Structures are given as C-alpha cells and as structure tokens.
Amino acid sequence: MTEKFVDRRPVIQAAVVIHPEFPGETRLRDPEARLLEAVGLAEALDLEVRAAEIARVRRVTPATLFGSGRVDEIGVLVESVEADLVVIDDALSPVQQRNLEKAWKAKVVDRTGLILEIFARRARTREGKLQVELARLEYERSRLVRTWTHLERQRGGLGKTGGPGETQIELDRRIIADKIVRLKAELEEVRRTRTLHRAARKRVPFPTVALVGYTNAGKSTLFNRLTGADALAKDMLFATLDPTLRTVRLPKGRPAIISDTVGFISDLPHELVESFRATLEEVGEADVILHVRDVADPDGESHARDVETVLSQIPVVEGRRQVLLEVWNKIDLLPPEERAPVEARALRRGDAGGPPAVAVSAVSGEGIEALRAMIADLVDDAPEVETQLPPGDGEALAWLYQNGRVTDREDAEDGSMRVVVRLDAQALGRFERLFPEARLQHAAQ
Structure with missing residues (x-):
C-alpha cells in the first residue's frame, strides 16, 4: 500500500477586501485609510489579497447590506480574481453573511470575525x-x-440531548x-x-508603567528598547496579544515594572473588549500610561482618538493617581523638513494644556533617554532627603542607588559625600534602621 503524505503547511487563501462606505458617515477615518487597514488585517492572517476596493452604499439592504447591482459587481470581481474569501470591513448580520456567501460562492468574513481569527492565532x-x-x-x-x-434538521427525541x-x-x-x-x-x-x-x-514598592496605543504603533519595539527584552515586534497588526511584564531600572536607580499590552483598533469588537477585561486591568492599575503614537502615520490623529475612547472605558483603581504621557514614535520615518516641527510641538505639548509628550524612535533609540528621564520624574513622587555620608561609606551609597533615586551628589576633598535622594516612606525607614549614623534631613526645594 502506498503511503500518503499530507502537507500540513497553512494554505494561503486568496481574498478580496471590501470597505463599505455609507451615506452621511460620521466616522473621522478616511475611507482609503480604513481600506488599507482592512487589507493589513487580512494580511496579518496570511491571506493573499488580490483585490481591494471601497463600495459605496446608498441605502442599506437588510438581506445583503449592498444593493443587488453592487452585489453582482463584487461577485464578478470575486470570480475574476478567483478569490476563496471575501472580507467585509464592517459588521454583518448572520443573514447578510449567509446570503452574500450564496451570491458570491465564497466564504464571507466580517471585520469582527477577521479580528477574532487573528487573536485566536496569536x-x-x-x-x-x-x-x-x-x-x-x-x-x-x-x-x-x-x-x-x-x-434545519430535526433531531429525534432520545431523551439525552433534548426533548422530542x-x-x-x-x-x-x-x-x-x-x-x-x-x-x-x-x-x-x-x-x-x-x-x-x-x-x-x-x-514591592515599584511603580508600574503600561504601554498602550493603536495596533502597530511600535509598542513592542519600544518595550524591547526600554527593557532589553525580546518581545515579538513585527510590522503587522496585532503582533502582540498577551501582556508582557518586565522590570526596568530608570535613571539614577529607580526600578519600575513596564507592561506591553494588546494594541487597540477602531471598532474593536465588543466581544473582545469584554473578554480582555482582565488584560486591560493592567492599564487601570498603572501609575503611568505611555500612549505610543505613530507620528509618521497620516491617520495618526484618528488612531489617537480611538485609543482615547478605549482608555475612557477602562476603570482606574480607586485612589490611584494616574499620569498619561504621549510617546510620539517613529520620528526616524519623518522627512527632515517635518521632523523638527514635530519635535518642537512635543516639547510644547505639556504647556498647551494637553498631556506631556516626547518624540522618539524606538528603532534607532533617539529620544529614549529623554523618555526614561520623564518616566522617572513622573513616578517619583517620593520626597527628597539629604544625607551626609562619611568617607569610604560605599555600602550606604550603593544602598541609596539601589533602593532610591539619587538626584544630586557632591564629593568633598576628605572623601565624605553629600547625597540628595528620593526615598518613599518604606525605603526611608529601612535606610534609617540600616544606617543609623547617617544624618538625614529634608532637601531644600
């Protein structure tokens, strides 16, 4: 008997992507940008997109969404490119999905189904x-x-799976x-x-920092840059799904916990928002939220609004003082004539009443040290204290660098050291117990 070998590699399906544009649509996103994003979602699922177009809908047809003429036109397109699957970049009712599959003789997936499939794979x-x-x-x-x-088949009443x-x-x-x-x-x-x-x-009194942002804004690349981790970072939608946490040491010694979260997207299916409630709780419990934005994306402003909408739905832990910092990523992709104005606007952002911002490139590392310094300032609400350490007291000095944030240090000729450090109440008490000979006083503001 001849043995048959089965090729188990994933089959690349040919797809057509359709973005419906409705009359009087109030969405702030440009239809071309929406179509491009839908193509990106399809490609993230390893589909071969052979055609993509915007289909204007004058009047919604309950049975098929599109009118009969448009259904026929799309059917001709599907047949001509020999597509196995049609992606509709909107929500379809079950009846609409079934009727379109019959009309086009191809599998039909709406936006929700497509995103769910991506999440299931990742x-x-x-x-x-x-x-x-x-x-x-x-x-x-x-x-x-x-x-x-x-x-539509009727089951017999055997008593085990239901009544007659x-x-x-x-x-x-x-x-x-x-x-x-x-x-x-x-x-x-x-x-x-x-x-x-x-x-x-x-x-463990470490502050927590959560990275949020539109999918593919560069969160995982920034996470890797800040922490030295190797989280998956690819130029694709929803490259990161499961949250990743790492400890990072901020400038002058203060440790913090940073979490990389799932990317947001416009019209995120409500099933996913509810199911990922536990993951989003990491954001609600963070001391600092880093909103990572792709400043090289022409649709970046609408992406930012989508992220802000989701953030407004995440409950913040009672009593938590939460700070938002915008990270304007991918400045390395900006043309030279646009880059300087963007960096200047980021510097003025906090003064203009909005959340503070810093321009960076997670790929090249530009602006990362400034970002780390800003994070350290935001999480450091502990009071500054000043201590005079005797000559050669390296143990106390090392302890301060390890458990606090040293903001100033002067070394005298005799080897003694004046150190200004931020210590929270718990660390301050431990320092006084471990080094009773150190003279502590509140630093001059």
Whole structure:
C-alpha cells in the first residue's frame, strides 16, 4: 500500500477586501485609510489579497447590506480574481453573511470575525487562549440562525440531548452556552491568580508603567528598547496579544515594572473588549500610561482618538493617581523638513494644556533617554532627603542607588559625600534602621 503524505503547511487563501462606505458617515477615518487597514488585517492572517476596493452604499439592504447591482459587481470581481474569501470591513448580520456567501460562492468574513481569527492565532498564554475562545463563542452564538441549512434538521427525541423535536439550532445554542459558562469559570480562576500576582507586586514598592496605543504603533519595539527584552515586534497588526511584564531600572536607580499590552483598533469588537477585561486591568492599575503614537502615520490623529475612547472605558483603581504621557514614535520615518516641527510641538505639548509628550524612535533609540528621564520624574513622587555620608561609606551609597533615586551628589576633598535622594516612606525607614549614623534631613526645594 502506498503511503500518503499530507502537507500540513497553512494554505494561503486568496481574498478580496471590501470597505463599505455609507451615506452621511460620521466616522473621522478616511475611507482609503480604513481600506488599507482592512487589507493589513487580512494580511496579518496570511491571506493573499488580490483585490481591494471601497463600495459605496446608498441605502442599506437588510438581506445583503449592498444593493443587488453592487452585489453582482463584487461577485464578478470575486470570480475574476478567483478569490476563496471575501472580507467585509464592517459588521454583518448572520443573514447578510449567509446570503452574500450564496451570491458570491465564497466564504464571507466580517471585520469582527477577521479580528477574532487573528487573536485566536496569536494567543500564546492560557489566559489569552481562554479570552479569545470566549469571545469567539459569544460571536458564534449570534451567528446561529434558522436559515443555515444544517440547522434545519430535526433531531429525534432520545431523551439525552433534548426533548422530542429539539432542533439542531437549539442544541447548538445550548452546547455553546454550556461552553461559555465553563470558560467564564476558568477565566475567573485565572483572574484570581492575576489579582494575587498584582497584590504581590504591590508589596514591592515599584511603580508600574503600561504601554498602550493603536495596533502597530511600535509598542513592542519600544518595550524591547526600554527593557532589553525580546518581545515579538513585527510590522503587522496585532503582533502582540498577551501582556508582557518586565522590570526596568530608570535613571539614577529607580526600578519600575513596564507592561506591553494588546494594541487597540477602531471598532474593536465588543466581544473582545469584554473578554480582555482582565488584560486591560493592567492599564487601570498603572501609575503611568505611555500612549505610543505613530507620528509618521497620516491617520495618526484618528488612531489617537480611538485609543482615547478605549482608555475612557477602562476603570482606574480607586485612589490611584494616574499620569498619561504621549510617546510620539517613529520620528526616524519623518522627512527632515517635518521632523523638527514635530519635535518642537512635543516639547510644547505639556504647556498647551494637553498631556506631556516626547518624540522618539524606538528603532534607532533617539529620544529614549529623554523618555526614561520623564518616566522617572513622573513616578517619583517620593520626597527628597539629604544625607551626609562619611568617607569610604560605599555600602550606604550603593544602598541609596539601589533602593532610591539619587538626584544630586557632591564629593568633598576628605572623601565624605553629600547625597540628595528620593526615598518613599518604606525605603526611608529601612535606610534609617540600616544606617543609623547617617544624618538625614529634608532637601531644600
């Protein structure tokens, strides 16, 4: 018998991407930019995009979204490029999705389904996989409609899977509901564990910094630059899905915990917003939020508004004093004549009433030291104290650099040292116990 070998490499599907443009649309995004982003989403799923276009919709047709003429035009396009799949950059009802698949004889995926599929492929941790699976089931539950052919069959009443005459759709809906209950219970356990980890981190008085931003703004590259880590950083949408945390030492010794989070996107499916609530809690508990923006992207302003919308929905821990700092990334991609004005605008940003900003290039490292210094200033609300260390007291000096933030130091000719340092209350108490001979006083402001 001849053995058959199965090629298990992922099959590259040919796709057509359609962005519907509706009359009187109030979205601030340019339709061309929206189409380009949809193409990027499709390519992030390893689809071969053979055609992409904007389809103007004069009047929404409940059965197919588009009018019959436009449906026929897109059908001709799908056939001519031999596409296996059509991506609609908007939400489709289950009926619309089914009718378009019949008309075009191709698989149809809407924006929500496409993003869910990307998330499912990128999830690495157990929590990430559970979150994506929960979001996918919530989405699939809404897809269960009686017009699906395989759901119209009647099941016999054997007593094990439902009463006499229970339809396949009722069984499917019950199976999905049971899975959702089980997944929510598993996620709750994961969230309890995450809460315990956060509580343990709070016992170590390190400030926390969260990176947020539109997908592909360069968060992971910046994270790697700040921490020396090797988190996945690619020029693709949603390269990062699971949150990554690292400890970083800020200028003059102050340690902090930095987290890289999932990228935001306009019209993020509500199933994902709810499912990723635990991940976004990292943002709500941060002392400093770094809003990473791609200043080389012409659509950057609308991206920033989308991020601000999501941030406004994340509850901040009660009593937390949270600071927002904008990081204007990718200045290395700006033309020389545009770069200087952008850097000058960033310097004036805080004075103009908005959040402070710093212009950087996470790739080249330009502006990174200035960013680190700004982070250190923002997280350092501990009071400054001054101490006079005797000659040769290197142990006390090393302790201050390790556990505080030294802001000034003068070495006298006799070897004694005057040190000005920021220490929180807990570190200050430990220093006084360990080095009782050191004379401490509040530094002059």
